Amino acid sequence: MSSLKSAAPPAPTKREFDPEIKDVASYIHNTPIDSELAFDTARWVFVDTLGCGLKALEFQQCKNILGPVVPGTIVPNGTKIPGTNYQLDPVLGAFNIGAMIRWLDFNDCWLAAEWGHPSDNLGAILATADWISRTNRAGGKLGNGKILKVRDVLEAMIRAHEIQGCMALENSFNKVGLDHVVLVKLASTAVVAKMMGLTEAQTRDAVSQAWVDGQSMRTYRHSPNTMSRKSWAAGDACEKAVNLVLKVLRGEGGMPTVLSAPTWGFYDVNFGGKPFKFQRPYGSYVMENVLFKVSYPAEFHSQTAVEAAQRLNKKLKAMGKTAEDIDHVVNRTHEACIRIIDKQFKPMENFADRDHCVQYMVATMFVFNRLEATDYPDDSEAANSALVESLRQRISCVEDPQFTKDYHDPEKRTISNALTVTLKDGTVLEEEVVEAPLGHRLRREEAKPEILAKYKRHLGPHFPAEHVDKLVALAQDGKTLDAMDVDEYVDLYVKN
Numbered sequence: 001m002s003s004l005k006s007a008a009p010p011a012p013t014k015r016e017f018d019p020e021i022k023d024v025a026s027y028i029h030n031t032p033i034d035s036e037l038a039f040d041t042a043r044w045v046f047v048d049t050l051g052c053g054l055k056a057l058e059f060q061q062c063k064n065i066l067g068p069v070v071p072g073t074i075v076p077n078g079t080k081i082p083g084t085n086y087q088l089d090p091v092l093g094a095f096n097i098g099a100m101i102r103w104l105d106f107n108d109c110w111l112a113a114e115w116g117h118p119s120d121n122l123g124a125i126l127a128t129a130d131w132i133s134r135t136n137r138a139g140g141k142l143g144n145g146k147i148l149k150v151r152d153v154l155e156a157m158i159r160a161h162e163i164q165g166c167m168a169l170e171n172s173f174n175k176v177g178l179d180h181v182v183l184v185k186l187a188s189t190a191v192v193a194k195m196m197g198l199t200e201a202q203t204r205d206a207v208s209q210a211w212v213d214g215q216s217m218r219t220y221r222h223s224p225n226t227m228s229r230k231s232w233a234a235g236d237a238c239e240k241a242v243n244l245v246l247k248v249l250r251g252e253g254g255m256p257t258v259l260s261a262p263t264w265g266f267y268d269v270n271f272g273g274k275p276f277k278f279q280r281p282y283g284s285y286v287m288e289n290v291l292f293k294v295s296y297p298a299e300f301h302s303q304t305a306v307e308a309a310q311r312l313n314k315k316l317k318a319m320g321k322t323a324e325d326i327d328h329v330v331n332r333t334h335e336a337c338i339r340i341i342d343k344q345f346k347p348m349e350n351f352a353d354r355d356h357c358v359q360y361m362v363a364t365m366f367v368f369n370r371l372e373a374t375d376y377p378d379d380s381e382a383a384n385s386a387l388v389e390s391l392r393q394r395i396s397c398v399e400d401p402q403f404t405k406d407y408h409d410p411e412k413r414t415i416s417n418a419l420t421v422t423l424k425d426g427t428v429l430e431e432e433v434v435e436a437p438l439g440h441r442l443r444r445e446e447a448k449p450e451i452l453a454k455y456k457r458h459l460g461p462h463f464p465a466e467h468v469d470k471l472v473a474l475a476q477d478g479k480t481l482d483a484m485d486v487d488e489y490v491d492l493y494v495k496n
């Protein structure tokens with residue numbers, strides 16, 4: 001008999017970590033963040049993201065998945081969950097905060113070869129920072145014994161945005177069927193590792209664990225399987241990130257060539273054998289250029305289309321016309337819009353279908369001159385409107401290659417849509433083009449009052465007017481906000 005032989009290549013005597021992993025760990029531990037623009041933007045992202053989480057608590061389906069595993073459990077010095085009375089371990093706390101943040105698709109956005117929402121990482125960051133601070137205040141020694149400030153949270157957000165966003169610039173996980181929350185897990189693992197006091201070497205270990213961890217498939221975002229998991233997938237990634245860091249903190253090692261190992265590494269198993277590409281070194285570029293969702297709780301590739309429809313409504317009103325007079329609409333758009341949310345004839349089966357269908361969102365704006373989170377549930381007025389459904393199927397999308405090129409241009413990063421409306425009497429309205437949504441860097445100053453108003457609206461149902469005013473004032477006082485202890489700031493959002 002012939003002897004059995006392993007098919008695996010022999011391991012090198014000394015294994016260096018993949019450079020992609022070393023670069024992330026080095027950035028976390030050795031690169032200072034000195035951009036005041038990044039910190040200023042991070043403050044706006046911080047309060048906007050917390051507001052989005054509070055808004056999600058108005059929806060029972062979101063509340064159903066929150067809280068402790070065993071009802072009534074209160075973890076001593078644990079993470080407090082904004083808008084609730086829950087106090088949880090940091091792992092489950094990261095899931096709770098992450099799920100709230102992402103539930104309504106209303107927090108910030110980053111669009112490139114891969115799409116995503118970098119503020120999803122706040123689930124892991126805030127849960128960890130709050131737990132560390134409460135534990136250390138009680139005499140613990142987590143993360144070198146510090147009680148963290150809001151400024152520390154902002155810096156962690158800048159770094160998480162940068163890791164997720166720079167990875168997304170040139171690397172498309174969606175094209176191999178993986179969901180963008182893989183990058184939330186990566187970024188959250190890296191920043192939480194430093195917060196918990198891990199060394200640069202331990203951070204490499206933790207990051208390698210994030211890459212080997214099973215990655216989420218995108219099927220829950222696409223027909224025929226679109227469903228609510230897309231709303232808690234980021235919370236799941238935050239939860240796993242914190243859990244993996246805790247394991248490394250307790251002595252678990254890493255896998256130096258988890259990306260590049262032949263046959264069994266991430267590249268060969270999940271990425272067609274191709275290594276990652278990078279456009280720029282890690283700094284603070286992503287936070288400085290991140291997109292805010294200001295006007296509409298809608299998948300970001302639709303934002304400018306909905307804004308164009310709102311502008312066209314004014315023209316229709318001036319003509320004495322309404323949505324009932326529209327024969328059909330053509331949306332000149334970019335490739336990503338077509339690939340993700342072009343669902344002209346697909347049945348709208350649930351909330352997740354509707355907030356990821358450009359035709360539904362545009363039709364709702366034309367019919368009701370609004371697009372709100374309450375327009376997506378099965379029992380909503382829009383979901384049951386025969387006119388919305390009819391018009392939705394008369395809105396078609398066509399790609400403009402220049403729009404697609406501008407979408408990927410680092411100097412532009414526009415998300416263009418252009419609507420041409422043809423009325424039933426044959427009249428063709430002038431095309432309405434919107435290239436940059438209100439939350440774009442090019443419109444940032446214009447957006448800030450609206451971001452603040454959005455935050456205030458989201459606070460309103462949860463707290464007395466006096467407390468809302470206090471939080472809104474604090475959001476505008478960067479110096480005071482930065483200097484606050486994290487746990488004391490979180491206490492301002494807790495309900496008894």
